[in-house]
Amino acid sequence: MxxxxxxxxxxxxxxxxxxxxxxxxxxxxxxxxxxxxxxxxxxxxxxxxxxxxxxxxxxxxxxxxxxxxxxxxxxxxxxxxxxxxxxxxxxxxxGHSFSLKGTSPLIVGGGIGMAPLLFLIHRLQKSTKNLTVINGARTKAELLFLDKLQKSSNNGVKCIFATDDGSFGEKGLASHIAIQNLEKGNHDQVYVCGPEKMIYEIFLATESLQIPMQASLERLMKCGIGLCGQCCIDPLGYRVCIEGPVFNSEILRKLSDFGKHRRDFGGRKIQI
Ligand SMILES: Cc1cc2nc3c(=O)[nH]c(=O)nc-3n(C[C@H](O)[C@H](O)[C@H](O)COP(=O)(O)OP(=O)(O)OC[C@H]3O[C@@H](n4cnc5c(N)ncnc54)[C@H](O)[C@@H]3O)c2cc1C
Ligand code: FES
CATH class of the missing domain: 2.40.30.10 (Translation factors)
Structure with a gap:
């Protein structure tokens, strides 16, 4: 029962x-x-x-x-x-999902951060013809969903691959390649998931270029349903499991912990 x-x-x-x-x-x-x-x-x-x-x-x-x-x-x-x-x-x-917005969105994923973005790509593909994806990893072997994204490329999604060592696609960090693309002024919505330093760097660029962004953040979780407080982000006490994991620019702007601190399982703040 x-x-x-x-x-x-x-x-x-x-x-x-x-x-x-x-x-x-x-x-x-x-x-x-x-x-x-x-x-x-x-x-x-x-x-x-x-x-x-x-x-x-x-x-x-x-x-x-x-x-x-x-x-x-x-x-x-x-x-x-x-x-x-x-x-x-x-x-x-x-948790709070991505909102499907924009006529020319850019999706940026780093490493395992591509995991929630594949689902997003498949949904956005149905509503926009101008979708660009940047997928970054350290090496070609670590590029997540390489085959699946190459298939999406054949179905009209522009996929850019980036590796730190240059073993596949463009050589360099996904965040830098994303910022170069954003500066060309072709995107009206940005979705990001990956290491928080990478998310933060892209966020700063979207702020100065005034492009709305949605990012999926990670914090340690115990209950997943808003009860234990383990996943709170200062200073507003937003819980990543309830108000997140996806936050938009308006909220990211207010989170002083974003890009800087997270908590360990003992609740102590540690630098990101
Ligand atoms: C909303 C959300 C979505 C996530 N989605 C994915 C995903 O799609 N794929 C994926 O591989 N990982 C994802 N993670 C991270 C994943 O939860 C952790 O890698 C996992 O909990 C580690 O457990 P472990 O016992 O193997 O590692 P541990 O031995 O416990 O720790 C290894 C590392 O993982 C980190 N970690 C441990 N527990 C958690 C936790 N509960 N939350 C976040 N980080 C943790 C630790 O800080 C440490 O750096 C997500 C986390 C969150 C909060
Ligand atoms: S994990 Fe318990 S409040 Fe978010």
Whole structure:
């Protein structure tokens, strides 16, 4: 009787696993409710039995809801060890999604930050013909969704790849290439996800160029539903799990922690 409560994990079967890069896998599962309800930028809390529960963005909802996860520690390693047919617990979708805006949007993703942006690209593709995507990583091997984005390129999305070492696409940081593109004046909305330093650098450029931006931020999370306060950003006490993870320029402007500080699991502020 309690199994349908939204804040209890719903057990799902992993239908498909795809190795995206040496450290990143996409796990797809079937759950019709998520498939119908979720919006780009929203996340789910993923429970790995006997291990932990962690927040992960939805990287797609069709043909199945998917999470794309980078191996960085205990829980993500445990997710990487799972096989098709294994079960995980999912609750959500949670958080504030991206708003689909602009006639000529620019999407910028760095590393695992591309995860929520794939879902956004697929939605924006339906409403605009002038979509540009910049996907950056350190090396070609680490470029997330390279094949999928090359397919989108064939369907009219302009994709620019950037690698720090120049092994694929343009050589340089995605943020610098994004700023050069923005300065040409061809974009009326910017969407960003990736390392916060990168987001902040692009934000400063959009402010001086007066282009509205939406960014997905990350903070440590425990409950995912606005109760524990773990994910608050100063000074307004916005909770990344409720008011975020996607924030627009109007809010980003007011967040003194943005680009500068985050909290560890003990609540102590540490520099980004
Ligand atoms: C809204 C949101 C969406 C996210 N989406 C994705 C995604 O799509 N793909 C992906 O790979 N990762 C995503 N993350 C980050 C992911 O939650 C962490 O990488 C994961 O929790 C690490 O768990 P771990 O046990 O493997 O690592 P740990 O051993 O706990 O720590 C390894 C590193 O991960 C960081 N971390 C640990 N727990 C969290 C947490 N609860 N929230 C944020 N960072 C954490 C730590 O600061 C440390 O740097 C997202 C985080 C948030 C807040
Ligand atoms: S994670 Fe608990 S309030 Fe956001």
């Amino acid at each position: 309690q199994k349908n409560l939204p804040n209890r994990p719903h057990m799902v079967e992993i239908r498909q696993i795809e190795q995206e890069t040496p450290l990143i896998k996409t796990l797809s599962f079937s759950w019709k409710e998520i498939q119908e309800k979720a919006l780009p930028g929203q996340f789910v809390m993923v429970w790995i039995p006997k291990i932990d529960e962690i927040p992960l963005s939805l990287s797609e909802t069709s043909p199945y809801p998917s999470i794309t996860v980078k191996k960085v520690g205990t829980a993500t390693e445990a997710l990487h060890a799972l096989k098709e047919g294994d079960h995980i617990g999912i609750r959500g979708p949670y």
